Amino acid sequence: MNICKQLGIDIPIIQAPMAGVQDWQLAVAVSNAGGLGSIPCGMLSPEKIIEEITSFQSHSDKPYNLNFFCHEMPQLNPKQIAEWEKTLTPFFKKLEVQPPSEFSGLRRPFDEKTLELLRPFRSPILSFHFGLPPNSLLTELKSWGTKIISSATTVEEGLWLEVNGADMVIAQGVEAGGHRAMFLTKDHSTQMGTIELTKQLLTHLSLPIISAGAITNSKQTQRHLKFGASAVQIGTTYLLCHEAKTSTVHRQALKDQTRDTALTNLFSGRLARGMINTFMEKLGPINEKAPDFPYASNALTPLRRKAESLNSEEFSPLWSGTNRSGCQEISAYELTKTFYHQNSSN
Numbered sequence: 455m456n457i458c459k460q461l462g463i464d465i466p467i468i469q470a471p472m473a474g475v476q477d478w479q480l481a482v483a484v485s486n487a488g489g490l491g492s493i494p495c496g497m498l499s500p501e502k503i504i505e506e507i508t509s510f511q512s513h514s515d516k517p518y519n520l521n522f523f524c525h526e527m528p529q530l531n532p533k534q535i536a537e538w539e540k541t542l543t544p545f546f547k548k549l550e551v552q553p554p555s556e557f558s559g560l561r562r563p564f565d566e567k568t569l570e571l572l573r574p575f576r577s578p579i580l581s582f583h584f585g586l587p588p589n590s591l592l593t594e595l596k597s598w599g600t601k602i603i604s605s606a607t608t609v610e611e612g613l614w615l616e617v618n619g620a621d622m623v624i625a626q627g628v629e630a631g632g633h634r635a636m637f638l639t640k641d642h643s644t645q646m647g648t649i650e651l652t653k654q655l656l657t658h659l660s661l662p663i664i665s666a667g668a669i670t671n672s673k674q675t676q677r678h679l680k681f682g683a684s685a686v687q688i689g690t691t692y693l694l695c696h697e698a699k700t701s702t703v704h705r706q707a708l709k710d711q712t713r714d715t716a717l718t719n720l721f722s723g724r725l726a727r728g729m730i731n732t733f734m735e736k737l738g739p740i741n742e743k744a745p746d747f748p749y750a751s752n753a754l755t756p757l758r759r760k761a762e763s764l765n766s767e768e769f770s771p772l773w774s775g776t777n778r779s780g781c782q783e784i785s786a787y788e789l790t791k792t793f794y795h796q797n798s799s800n
Protein backbone atom coordinates (compact mmCIF):
# COMPACT_ATOMS: atom_id res chain seq x y z
CA MET A 455 0.00 0.00 0.00
CA ASN A 456 1.29 3.47 -0.79
CA ILE A 457 2.52 5.52 2.15
CA CYS A 458 -0.10 8.27 1.73
CA LYS A 459 -2.86 5.67 2.07
CA GLN A 460 -1.16 4.11 5.09
CA LEU A 461 -0.88 7.47 6.84
CA GLY A 462 -4.17 8.91 5.57
CA ILE A 463 -2.51 11.93 3.90
CA ASP A 464 -2.78 13.45 0.43
CA ILE A 465 0.86 14.25 -0.37
CA PRO A 466 4.09 12.47 0.69
CA ILE A 467 5.33 15.36 2.81
CA ILE A 468 6.00 14.92 6.53
CA GLN A 469 6.77 17.96 8.66
CA ALA A 470 9.70 17.03 10.91
CA PRO A 471 8.84 17.18 14.61
CA MET A 472 11.03 19.92 16.09
CA ALA A 473 11.08 20.12 19.89
CA GLY A 474 11.47 23.61 21.29
CA VAL A 475 10.52 25.51 18.14
CA GLN A 476 6.94 24.47 17.35
CA ASP A 477 3.65 23.24 18.70
CA TRP A 478 0.30 21.98 17.33
CA GLN A 479 -0.16 25.13 15.21
CA LEU A 480 2.58 24.20 12.74
CA ALA A 481 1.29 20.62 12.66
CA VAL A 482 -2.29 21.78 11.92
CA ALA A 483 -1.12 23.99 9.03
CA VAL A 484 0.83 21.13 7.41
CA SER A 485 -1.86 18.50 7.94
CA ASN A 486 -4.56 20.83 6.59
CA ALA A 487 -2.40 21.31 3.47
CA GLY A 488 -2.46 17.54 2.89
CA GLY A 489 0.88 16.56 4.43
CA LEU A 490 1.54 15.00 7.83
CA GLY A 491 1.93 17.51 10.66
CA SER A 492 4.02 16.42 13.64
CA ILE A 493 3.86 17.39 17.29
CA PRO A 494 7.15 17.02 19.18
CA CYS A 495 6.42 15.65 22.67
CA GLY A 496 9.95 14.81 23.87
CA MET A 497 10.25 17.90 26.08
CA LEU A 498 6.62 18.22 27.21
CA SER A 499 4.90 17.43 30.51
CA PRO A 500 1.99 14.92 30.41
CA GLU A 501 -0.55 17.77 30.80
CA LYS A 502 1.04 19.66 27.92
CA ILE A 503 0.97 16.58 25.67
CA ILE A 504 -2.78 16.21 26.21
CA GLU A 505 -3.26 19.95 25.57
CA GLU A 506 -1.32 19.67 22.30
CA ILE A 507 -3.38 16.71 21.07
CA THR A 508 -6.70 18.30 21.95
CA SER A 509 -5.70 21.64 20.42
CA PHE A 510 -4.73 19.87 17.20
CA GLN A 511 -7.99 17.93 17.16
CA SER A 512 -10.10 21.05 17.66
CA HIS A 513 -8.44 22.71 14.63
CA SER A 514 -8.11 19.80 12.22
CA ASP A 515 -9.69 16.44 11.56
CA LYS A 516 -6.62 15.33 9.60
CA PRO A 517 -3.99 12.80 10.75
CA TYR A 518 -1.06 13.93 12.89
CA ASN A 519 2.15 12.39 14.17
CA LEU A 520 3.26 12.46 17.80
CA ASN A 521 7.03 12.32 18.29
CA PHE A 522 8.96 11.04 21.32
CA PHE A 523 12.56 10.32 22.26
CA CYS A 524 13.63 6.86 23.37
CA HIS A 525 17.15 7.27 24.66
CA GLU A 526 18.31 5.45 27.76
CA MET A 527 18.49 7.85 30.69
CA PRO A 528 22.04 7.56 32.06
CA GLN A 529 22.79 7.73 35.78
CA LEU A 530 23.34 11.30 36.85
CA ASN A 531 27.08 11.76 37.32
CA PRO A 532 27.64 14.61 39.85
CA LYS A 533 31.38 14.75 39.10
CA GLN A 534 30.69 15.23 35.39
CA ILE A 535 28.13 17.95 36.11
CA ALA A 536 30.56 19.77 38.44
CA GLU A 537 33.30 19.62 35.76
CA TRP A 538 30.90 21.04 33.17
CA GLU A 539 29.83 23.88 35.45
CA LYS A 540 33.52 24.60 36.11
CA THR A 541 34.13 24.77 32.36
CA LEU A 542 31.22 27.22 32.05
CA THR A 543 32.34 29.43 34.97
CA PRO A 544 33.80 32.24 32.81
CA PHE A 545 30.44 32.48 31.01
CA PHE A 546 28.44 32.51 34.27
CA LYS A 547 30.70 35.33 35.49
CA LYS A 548 30.42 37.28 32.26
CA LEU A 549 26.63 37.18 32.23
CA GLU A 550 26.31 37.45 36.04
CA VAL A 551 24.14 34.34 36.42
CA GLN A 552 24.37 31.30 38.70
CA PRO A 553 24.42 27.63 37.64
CA PRO A 554 20.95 26.11 38.25
CA SER A 555 20.46 24.40 41.63
CA GLU A 556 18.22 21.65 40.21
CA PHE A 557 17.42 19.84 36.97
CA SER A 558 14.43 20.92 34.95
CA GLY A 559 13.10 20.62 31.40
CA LEU A 560 15.21 17.54 30.58
CA ARG A 561 14.39 15.44 27.54
CA ARG A 562 12.72 12.24 28.85
CA PRO A 563 12.29 8.92 27.05
CA PHE A 564 8.92 7.37 26.15
CA ASP A 565 7.86 5.15 29.06
CA GLU A 566 4.93 3.29 30.65
CA LYS A 567 3.41 6.59 31.86
CA THR A 568 3.48 8.04 28.33
CA LEU A 569 1.77 4.91 27.05
CA GLU A 570 -1.00 5.27 29.66
CA LEU A 571 -1.45 8.88 28.65
CA LEU A 572 -1.94 7.94 24.98
CA ARG A 573 -4.23 4.96 25.65
CA PRO A 574 -7.50 6.95 25.38
CA PHE A 575 -6.32 8.49 22.09
CA ARG A 576 -4.93 5.28 20.56
CA SER A 577 -2.71 7.61 18.55
CA PRO A 578 -2.63 6.38 14.96
CA ILE A 579 0.91 7.59 14.08
CA LEU A 580 3.94 7.81 16.39
CA SER A 581 7.51 8.62 15.47
CA PHE A 582 10.57 8.06 17.63
CA HIS A 583 14.08 9.50 17.77
CA PHE A 584 17.06 7.47 19.09
CA GLY A 585 15.61 4.01 18.44
CA LEU A 586 12.32 2.52 19.65
CA PRO A 587 10.60 2.12 23.04
CA PRO A 588 11.04 -1.19 24.91
CA ASN A 589 9.31 -4.18 23.33
CA SER A 590 6.63 -4.46 26.01
CA LEU A 591 5.43 -0.90 25.25
CA LEU A 592 5.78 -1.25 21.50
CA THR A 593 3.62 -4.39 21.49
CA GLU A 594 0.69 -2.48 23.01
CA LEU A 595 1.18 0.49 20.64
CA LYS A 596 1.10 -1.86 17.68
CA SER A 597 -2.02 -3.59 19.00
CA TRP A 598 -3.84 -0.24 18.58
CA GLY A 599 -2.96 -0.33 14.87
CA THR A 600 -0.56 2.61 15.43
CA LYS A 601 1.97 3.19 12.63
CA ILE A 602 5.48 3.27 14.09
CA ILE A 603 8.15 5.43 12.46
CA SER A 604 11.77 5.93 13.55
CA SER A 605 14.97 7.43 12.13
CA ALA A 606 18.08 5.55 11.02
CA THR A 607 21.44 7.16 10.35
CA THR A 608 23.20 3.98 9.14
CA VAL A 609 22.17 0.77 7.40
CA GLU A 610 22.77 -1.13 10.65
CA GLU A 611 20.27 1.11 12.48
CA GLY A 612 17.76 0.70 9.62
CA LEU A 613 18.00 -3.09 9.81
CA TRP A 614 17.62 -2.95 13.60
CA LEU A 615 14.47 -0.83 13.27
CA GLU A 616 13.02 -3.22 10.67
CA VAL A 617 13.61 -6.27 12.88
CA ASN A 618 12.37 -4.54 16.02
CA GLY A 619 8.97 -3.35 14.85
CA ALA A 620 9.15 -0.09 12.88
CA ASP A 621 6.61 0.21 10.04
CA MET A 622 8.53 2.96 8.21
CA VAL A 623 12.12 4.19 8.49
CA ILE A 624 13.37 7.75 8.11
CA ALA A 625 16.77 8.03 6.39
CA GLN A 626 18.23 10.92 8.39
CA GLY A 627 21.14 12.19 6.30
CA VAL A 628 24.07 13.97 7.91
CA GLU A 629 22.87 17.32 6.45
CA ALA A 630 19.78 17.25 8.71
CA GLY A 631 19.21 19.92 11.35
CA GLY A 632 18.77 19.10 15.05
CA HIS A 633 19.80 15.94 16.87
CA ARG A 634 21.32 13.04 15.01
CA ALA A 635 19.08 10.04 15.62
CA MET A 636 22.20 7.80 16.09
CA PHE A 637 21.45 4.99 18.55
CA LEU A 638 23.78 2.11 17.64
CA THR A 639 26.87 4.23 17.09
CA LYS A 640 28.48 7.36 18.49
CA ASP A 641 31.01 7.56 15.69
CA HIS A 642 30.17 10.49 13.43
CA SER A 643 32.42 9.17 10.65
CA THR A 644 29.66 6.57 10.00
CA GLN A 645 27.16 9.29 9.04
CA MET A 646 26.17 9.59 5.35
CA GLY A 647 24.45 12.16 3.18
CA THR A 648 20.69 11.90 2.70
CA ILE A 649 20.80 10.58 -0.88
CA GLU A 650 23.40 7.90 -0.19
CA LEU A 651 21.69 6.77 3.01
CA THR A 652 18.28 6.64 1.29
CA LYS A 653 19.73 4.51 -1.52
CA GLN A 654 21.47 2.15 0.90
CA LEU A 655 18.39 1.72 3.09
CA LEU A 656 16.29 1.04 -0.01
CA THR A 657 18.74 -1.69 -0.99
CA HIS A 658 18.86 -3.40 2.39
CA LEU A 659 15.38 -2.93 3.87
CA SER A 660 11.92 -3.85 2.66
CA LEU A 661 10.08 -1.15 4.69
CA PRO A 662 9.03 2.21 3.19
CA ILE A 663 11.87 4.76 3.44
CA ILE A 664 11.32 8.45 4.18
CA SER A 665 14.21 10.77 3.20
CA ALA A 666 15.20 13.58 5.59
CA GLY A 667 17.98 16.16 5.48
CA ALA A 668 18.45 19.28 3.33
CA ILE A 669 15.20 18.84 1.40
CA THR A 670 13.79 22.28 0.64
CA ASN A 671 11.58 22.22 -2.46
CA SER A 672 9.46 20.15 -4.84
CA LYS A 673 12.36 19.41 -7.17
CA GLN A 674 14.30 17.75 -4.36
CA THR A 675 11.17 15.97 -3.17
CA GLN A 676 10.67 14.51 -6.65
CA ARG A 677 14.31 13.48 -6.81
CA HIS A 678 14.01 11.43 -3.62
CA LEU A 679 10.71 9.91 -4.70
CA LYS A 680 12.31 8.91 -8.01
CA PHE A 681 15.09 7.03 -6.19
CA GLY A 682 12.37 5.06 -4.46
CA ALA A 683 11.77 6.99 -1.22
CA SER A 684 8.10 6.80 -0.22
CA ALA A 685 7.98 10.32 1.29
CA VAL A 686 10.22 13.12 2.54
CA GLN A 687 10.48 14.65 6.02
CA ILE A 688 11.26 18.38 6.08
CA GLY A 689 12.39 20.35 9.14
CA THR A 690 14.63 23.41 8.77
CA THR A 691 12.66 24.79 5.82
CA TYR A 692 9.65 25.33 8.13
CA LEU A 693 11.54 27.33 10.76
CA LEU A 694 10.66 30.81 9.49
CA CYS A 695 6.98 30.02 8.96
CA HIS A 696 4.40 32.13 10.79
CA GLU A 697 3.16 29.10 12.77
CA ALA A 698 6.62 28.08 14.02
CA LYS A 699 7.62 29.21 17.52
CA THR A 700 11.24 29.80 16.49
CA SER A 701 12.84 32.39 18.81
CA THR A 702 13.81 35.85 17.59
CA VAL A 703 17.56 35.18 17.74
CA HIS A 704 17.13 31.86 15.93
CA ARG A 705 15.03 33.52 13.21
CA GLN A 706 17.65 36.23 12.73
CA ALA A 707 20.39 33.62 12.34
CA LEU A 708 18.37 31.47 9.91
CA LYS A 709 18.01 34.41 7.52
CA ASP A 710 21.78 34.57 7.04
CA GLN A 711 22.36 32.07 4.22
CA THR A 712 26.14 32.33 4.55
CA ARG A 713 26.41 30.87 8.07
CA ASP A 714 27.99 27.46 8.41
CA THR A 715 26.56 24.64 10.50
CA ALA A 716 28.40 21.98 12.49
CA LEU A 717 27.65 18.95 14.60
CA THR A 718 27.94 19.84 18.27
CA ASN A 719 27.39 18.07 21.61
CA LEU A 720 27.54 21.24 23.71
CA PHE A 721 23.83 21.91 24.09
CA SER A 722 22.57 18.49 25.19
CA GLY A 723 25.46 16.02 25.34
CA ARG A 724 24.47 14.40 22.06
CA LEU A 725 25.42 15.29 18.50
CA ALA A 726 23.12 17.78 16.80
CA ARG A 727 23.50 20.11 13.82
CA GLY A 728 23.21 23.84 14.33
CA MET A 729 24.62 27.12 13.08
CA ILE A 730 28.00 27.91 14.58
CA ASN A 731 27.82 30.59 17.29
CA THR A 732 30.55 32.00 19.53
CA PHE A 733 29.88 29.43 22.28
CA MET A 734 30.54 26.62 19.78
CA GLU A 735 33.65 28.43 18.57
CA LYS A 736 35.01 28.83 22.10
CA LEU A 737 34.27 25.36 23.51
CA GLY A 738 33.94 23.02 20.62
CA PRO A 739 31.85 22.40 18.67
CA ILE A 740 32.49 19.02 20.34
CA ASN A 741 33.74 19.02 23.93
CA GLU A 742 34.36 15.89 26.00
CA LYS A 743 33.41 17.74 29.19
CA ALA A 744 29.76 18.05 28.10
CA PRO A 745 27.80 15.64 30.34
CA ASP A 746 25.90 12.69 28.88
CA PHE A 747 22.63 13.40 27.06
CA PRO A 748 20.34 14.93 28.17
CA TYR A 749 22.09 16.43 31.23
CA ALA A 750 24.37 18.93 29.43
CA SER A 751 21.48 21.27 28.62
CA ASN A 752 20.61 22.15 32.21
CA ALA A 753 23.63 24.34 33.04
CA LEU A 754 23.08 26.31 29.85
CA THR A 755 19.52 27.33 30.65
CA PRO A 756 20.31 30.46 32.72
CA LEU A 757 23.02 31.51 30.25
CA ARG A 758 20.67 31.16 27.30
CA ARG A 759 17.81 32.93 29.08
CA LYS A 760 19.97 35.91 30.07
CA ALA A 761 21.69 36.15 26.68
CA GLU A 762 18.40 35.96 24.75
CA SER A 763 16.94 38.71 26.95
CA LEU A 764 19.81 40.86 25.64
CA ASN A 765 19.05 39.73 22.05
CA SER A 766 22.22 37.60 22.00
CA GLU A 767 22.31 34.14 20.41
CA GLU A 768 25.60 33.19 22.11
CA PHE A 769 24.18 30.30 24.20
CA SER A 770 21.20 29.30 22.03
CA PRO A 771 21.11 26.07 20.05
CA LEU A 772 20.58 27.45 16.55
CA TRP A 773 19.47 24.13 15.08
CA SER A 774 19.61 24.13 11.31
CA GLY A 775 20.28 21.74 8.48
CA THR A 776 22.94 22.53 5.92
CA ASN A 777 20.39 23.92 3.46
CA ARG A 778 18.28 26.93 4.45
CA SER A 779 17.53 28.09 0.93
CA GLY A 780 13.84 27.20 1.18
CA CYS A 781 13.08 29.02 4.45
CA GLN A 782 10.34 31.61 3.92
CA GLU A 783 8.30 33.88 6.18
CA ILE A 784 4.97 32.58 4.95
CA SER A 785 2.33 30.28 6.35
CA ALA A 786 3.28 26.61 6.67
CA TYR A 787 0.06 25.78 4.82
CA GLU A 788 1.26 27.74 1.80
CA LEU A 789 4.82 26.38 2.06
CA THR A 790 3.65 22.76 2.24
CA LYS A 791 1.65 23.24 -0.97
CA THR A 792 4.89 24.21 -2.76
CA PHE A 793 6.73 21.02 -1.73
CA TYR A 794 4.93 18.63 -3.98
CA HIS A 795 4.08 19.08 -7.66
CA GLN A 796 4.02 16.02 -9.80
CA ASN A 797 6.58 16.29 -12.64
CA SER A 798 8.09 19.31 -10.92
CA SER A 799 10.95 21.07 -12.64
CA ASN A 800 11.48 23.98 -10.22
Ligand SMILES: Cc1cc2nc3c(=O)[nH]c(=O)nc-3n(C[C@H](O)[C@H](O)[C@H](O)COP(=O)(O)O)c2cc1C
Pocket residue numbers: 470471472473475494496521582583626629630631632633666667668669687688689690691773774775776777
Ligand atom coordinates in the same frame (compact mmCIF):
# COMPACT_ATOMS: atom_id res chain seq x y z
C1 LIG B 1 15.00 22.78 15.16
C2 LIG B 1 14.96 21.31 14.98
C3 LIG B 1 14.49 20.50 16.03
C4 LIG B 1 14.39 19.11 15.85
N1 LIG B 1 13.82 18.35 16.85
C5 LIG B 1 13.51 17.04 16.60
C6 LIG B 1 12.69 16.31 17.51
O1 LIG B 1 12.24 16.82 18.53
N2 LIG B 1 12.41 15.03 17.18
C7 LIG B 1 12.85 14.44 16.02
O2 LIG B 1 12.53 13.27 15.77
N3 LIG B 1 13.62 15.12 15.16
C8 LIG B 1 13.95 16.40 15.41
N4 LIG B 1 14.69 17.12 14.49
C9 LIG B 1 15.26 16.43 13.30
C10 LIG B 1 14.22 16.26 12.20
O3 LIG B 1 13.36 15.19 12.51
C11 LIG B 1 14.81 15.97 10.80
O4 LIG B 1 15.67 14.86 10.86
C12 LIG B 1 15.52 17.13 10.17
O5 LIG B 1 14.87 18.35 10.43
C13 LIG B 1 15.64 16.95 8.66
O6 LIG B 1 16.60 17.79 8.10
P1 LIG B 1 16.34 19.31 7.65
O7 LIG B 1 16.28 20.07 8.93
O8 LIG B 1 17.52 19.64 6.80
O9 LIG B 1 15.04 19.36 6.90
C14 LIG B 1 14.83 18.50 14.64
C15 LIG B 1 15.33 19.32 13.61
C16 LIG B 1 15.39 20.71 13.76
C17 LIG B 1 15.91 21.55 12.62
